[in-house]
Amino acid sequence: MAIMETWAGLGSALGSVIFLYSLLGKYFPYHIDAYVRRHTRRLFAAVYPYVQITVSEYRGEWMKRSEAYAAIESYLASSCSQHANKLKADFGKDSTNLTLSMDVHEEVTDEFEGVKLWWSSHSTTRSAPSPWSPAPEERRSYKLTFHKSQRDLVVSRYIDHVMAEGKAVTVRNRQRKLFTNNPSSKWDGYRSKVWNHVLFEHPASFDTVAMEPGKRKEILDDLDTFRRGKEYYANVGKAWKRGYLLYGPPGTGKSTTVAAMANHMDYDIYDLELTTVKTNSDLRRLLIETTSKSIILIEDIDCSLELTGKRRQKSKKEEEESEEKKLPGEEKDESSRVTLSGLLNFIDGLWSASAGERLVVFTTNHIEKLDPALIRRGRMDKHIEMSYCSFEAFKVLAKNYLAISSHRTFETIRGLMEEVNITPADVAENLMPKSVDDHDHDAETCLESLIQALNVAKEEAASKAAAGEAIAGKEDKGTNVGESN
Numbered sequence: 001m002a003i004m005e006t007w008a009g010l011g012s013a014l015g016s017v018i019f020l021y022s023l024l025g026k027y028f029p030y031h032i033d034a035y036v037r038r039h040t041r042r043l044f045a046a047v048y049p050y051v052q053i054t055v056s057e058y059r060g061e062w063m064k065r066s067e068a069y070a071a072i073e074s075y076l077a078s079s080c081s082q083h084a085n086k087l088k089a090d091f092g093k094d095s096t097n098l099t100l101s102m103d104v105h106e107e108v109t110d111e112f113e114g115v116k117l118w119w120s121s122h123s124t125t126r127s128a129p130s131p132w133s134p135a136p137e138e139r140r141s142y143k144l145t146f147h148k149s150q151r152d153l154v155v156s157r158y159i160d161h162v163m164a165e166g167k168a169v170t171v172r173n174r175q176r177k178l179f180t181n182n183p184s185s186k187w188d189g190y191r192s193k194v195w196n197h198v199l200f201e202h203p204a205s206f207d208t209v210a211m212e213p214g215k216r217k218e219i220l221d222d223l224d225t226f227r228r229g230k231e232y233y234a235n236v237g238k239a240w241k242r243g244y245l246l247y248g249p250p251g252t253g254k255s256t257t258v259a260a261m262a263n264h265m266d267y268d269i270y271d272l273e274l275t276t277v278k279t280n281s282d283l284r285r286l287l288i289e290t291t292s293k294s295i296i297l298i299e300d301i302d303c304s305l306e307l308t309g310k311r312r313q314k315s316k317k318e319e320e321e322s323e324e325k326k327l328p329g330e331e332k333d334e335s336s337r338v339t340l341s342g343l344l345n346f347i348d349g350l351w352s353a354s355a356g357e358r359l360v361v362f363t364t365n366h367i368e369k370l371d372p373a374l375i376r377r378g379r380m381d382k383h384i385e386m387s388y389c390s391f392e393a394f395k396v397l398a399k400n401y402l403a404i405s406s407h408r409t410f411e412t413i414r415g416l417m418e419e420v421n422i423t424p425a426d427v428a429e430n431l432m433p434k435s436v437d438d439h440d441h442d443a444e445t446c447l448e449s450l451i452q453a454l455n456v457a458k459e460e461a462a463s464k465a466a467a468g469e470a471i472a473g474k475e476d477k478g479t480n481v482g483e484s485n
C-alpha cells in the first residue's frame with residue numbers, strides 16, 4: 001500500500017496548489033486562466049493514474065443484497081485476509097470453523113498475473129431515512145483501485161476471476177440452510193426479513209432413501225445432467241431451472257427425497273408455505289429473495305391453495321352469494337390474491353431474468369387433483385411417483401436400519417410385500433428399536449415384527465375387500481329387485 005500512500009500524498013499536495021490557484025486565479029487574464037485550468041486537469045490525470053471501482057452491498061429493487069458484493073467478500077476473506085491487520089471473525093458450523101474477513105476501513109493488496117491491485121472496504125452510516133425507521137442505515141462497499149494501464153486486464157479477466165473464485169469459496173464454506181417464509185402479515189418495512197432460516201443438516205442421501213434402484217439412478221442422472229447444463233440452458237435460451245413433481249401416498253418418502261436431492265446437489269432449501277402468502281406481489285418478493293443453487297419446495301401443493309378451484313368458473317348464484325357475504329369496503333375482486341396463474345407466471349418468467357441454478361419441487365398426495373396447467377412438462381419437467389415399499393426398497397431399509405443384506409425371513413417378506421401395500425415409513429417404524437432400553441433389539445425381532453405388521457395389513461385388506469363385496473352384492477340385489485318390479 002506504500003505506493004498508494006505516496007500517490008495519495010501527491011494528490012493532496014496537488015489539491016493545495018489548485019486551491020491556491022483558485023484564490024489567485026482572478027488576477028490572471030482570462031485566456032491564461034483557461035489554459036492553466038485545462039492543463040491542471042491533464043496534469044492531475046497524469047499524476048494520479050488510478051481507476052477506482054466501487055461495489056455496494058445493496059442494490060436495486062427491494063434492496064437485494066448484491067451477489068457481486070458477497071462474492072468479493074468471500075474472495076477477499078480467502079485470498080487476501082492474511083495481509084489485513086483488522087479482521088472480522090465469523091464462527092461457522094457448530095462454532096468450530098472460524099472464517100476471517102476484512103473489517104471495514106481496512107485495505108489489502110492483491111496480485112493477479114503479476115499486476116498489483118488494491119481493495120479497501122468502506123462503510124457509511126446514514127441517519128434513519130424516516131422517523132419510524134428502526135435504525136440508522138449502514139451502507140457498506142468495497143473499492144478496487146488499479147493503474148489505468150491495467151483497465152483491460154481488470155475488466156476482461158480479473159473481475160471474472162474474483163467472481164468465480166469468490167463464488168467457489170462461498171460454496172465450499174457455506175453451511176447449507178433451510179429457509180421458511182415469514183407470513184406476509186409480519187413483514188414491516190422494505191428491508192424486513194421475508195425468509196427465516198435454520199441450518200440444514202438433514203442426513204438423508206440417495207444411499208439411504210428406499211426406492212427402486214432404476215428410479216434412483218434415473219433421478220441422480222437427471223440431477224447431474226442439470227448441474228452440468230449451464231451452457232446447454234444458455235444455448236437453448238431457457239432459464240437454468242428444472243421442475244420436479246413428487247407424488248404418492250403419505251409416508252412414501254417424498255420429503256426425504258427432497259432432502260436427499262438438496263444434499264446431493266449441495267443446495268439450500270426454500271420451503272415455501274403458500275397459505276401464509278397473501279398476494280401475488282408478496283410471492284414475487286419471496287422468490288426474488290431466493291439465491292442461486294437452491295431448491296424451492298412447495299409441499300402438498302393440492303392443499304396449499306385452492307389452486308385448482310380458482311380456475312373453476314363460479315356459477316352466477318355462487319358469485320352473488322359470496323358478494324353478499326363481503327363486508328363493506330372489502331375488496332371485491334380477488335385479483336390481488338395468490339393465484340395459480342400468478343404462481344405459474346413466476347415459475348416461467350422470473351428466473352429467465354436471473355442467472356443461477358434452481359430446482360422447483362412440488363409434492364402432493366393427490367396428483368389427480370392438480371390442474372394440468374401446473375404440471376405440464378416444461379413446468380414440472382419430471383414427475384416422480386413415490387409408491388409403496390417394494391422388496392428392493394425394503395432391502396435398502398434393512399441395510400440402513402439393521403445392517404443386513406440377507407436373512408432367512410426375506411423370502412416371506414418378499415411374498416407378503418407383493419400382496420399388500422405398506423409404506424416405507426411403516427417398514428422403517430418396524431425396523432427401529434422400540435425404546436432406549438430395548439436390549440433385545442436385533443434383526444430377528446425387527447423382521448418378525450415387520451412380518452406381523454404385513455400379516456395384519458393383509459387381513460385388514462381381505463376383510464375390507466369382503467365388506468366391499470358384500471355391499472356391492474347388496475346393491476346388485478337391490479337393483480335386481482328394482483328391475484324385476
Ligand SMILES: Nc1ncnc2c1ncn2[C@@H]1O[C@H](COP(=O)(O)OP(=O)(O)OP(=O)(O)O)[C@@H](O)[C@H]1O
Nearest residue numbers: 208209210249250251252253254255256424425428
Ligand atoms: N423411501 C424412503 N426411504 C427411507 N425412509 C423413508 C422412505 N419413505 C419414508 N421413510 C421414512 O418415513 C418417514 C416419513 O417419510 P417422509 O416424510 O419422507 O414421507 P412423505 O412422503 O413426505 O409423507 P407426507 O406425504 O405425509 O409428507 C421419514 O422420516 C423416513 O425416515
Ligand SMILES: [Mg+2]
Nearest residue numbers: 254255256299
Ligand atoms: Mg412430506
